[in-house]
Amino acid sequence: MEKQELVKRYIEALINSPINLVGYDNFDEAYHFLYIDSTLPVKAEDLGQKFIDVGTGGGVPGVFLSIEFGVFGLLIDSVCKKIDYIKHKCEELKIENLEFLCIRAEELKDKGEYREYFDSAVSRAVSKIATVLELTAPYVKVGGKILLYKGPGYTEELGQSVNAMKELGVKLSEVRKYTIKGKDRFLIVFEKFDKTPEKYPRKVGIPEKRPIR
Numbered sequence: 193m194e195k196q197e198l199v200k201r202y203i204e205a206l207i208n209s210p211i212n213l214v215g216y217d218n219f220d221e222a223y224h225f226l227y228i229d230s231t232l233p234v235k236a237e238d239l240g241q242k243f244i245d246v247g248t249g250g251g252v253p254g255v256f257l258s259i260e261f262g263v264f265g266l267l268i269d270s271v272c273k274k275i276d277y278i279k280h281k282c283e284e285l286k287i288e289n290l291e292f293l294c295i296r297a298e299e300l301k302d303k304g305e306y307r308e309y310f311d312s313a314v315s316r317a318v319s320k321i322a323t324v325l326e327l328t329a330p331y332v333k334v335g336g337k338i339l340l341y342k343g344p345g346y347t348e349e350l351g352q353s354v355n356a357m358k359e360l361g362v363k364l365s366e367v368r369k370y371t372i373k374g375k376d377r378f379l380i381v382f383e384k385f386d387k388t389p390e391k392y393p394r395k396v397g398i399p400e401k402r403p404i405r
Contacts, residue, residue: 213250240311247318361386
């Protein structure tokens with residue numbers, strides 16, 4: 193199946209889902225704010241050979257990145273019915289290169305050899321930057337990237353993340369501004385320069401309640 197046909201069918205599966213996966217029921221809006229938003233600011237070299245998508249929800253951005261760039265992705269979410277649905281749809285559409293786990297990011301460290309395993313991590317609409325860095329950095333190799341999708345309010349969050357970056361072994365690499373249907377969007381790109389201490393991520397809920405300050 194051609195790439196754009198795959199994208200079309202997957203978006204249709206999202207907006208027609210019996211469970212609430214995305215906030216769109218109009219195809220054109222979903223195409224722009226889900227698919228284009230996921231892929232436009234990303235370069236193939238950002239992802240490497242394998243990425244993790246933390247808090248994937250309806251498979252955004254992970255499914256679209258895998259379709260677009262043909263790389264392996266592990267998609268995780270704590271809501272099992274979401275993971276079950278998107279896994280089923282990807283199997284139906286023969287979207288390969290993906291694995292799915294219903295798990296909290298804090299618990300993934302006890303689930304296999306995932307620590308510092310991935311070339312990159314992506315996350316969209318999950319939480320504030322300091323929290324998401326704690327949930328992603330432990331699983332990214334030194335030299336790898338963390339890509340966070342944000343709206344215009346990201347600057348305050350970034351300012352509150354300085355200590356988290358130092359503690360987790362990541363640094364800000366670049367901010368890519370782009371526009372989707374007149375709305376400003378930003379891809380915040382971090383690079384991992386040092387190993388993340390073994391104690392991270394902390395127990396379930398702590399990164400959200402008490403971000404590293």
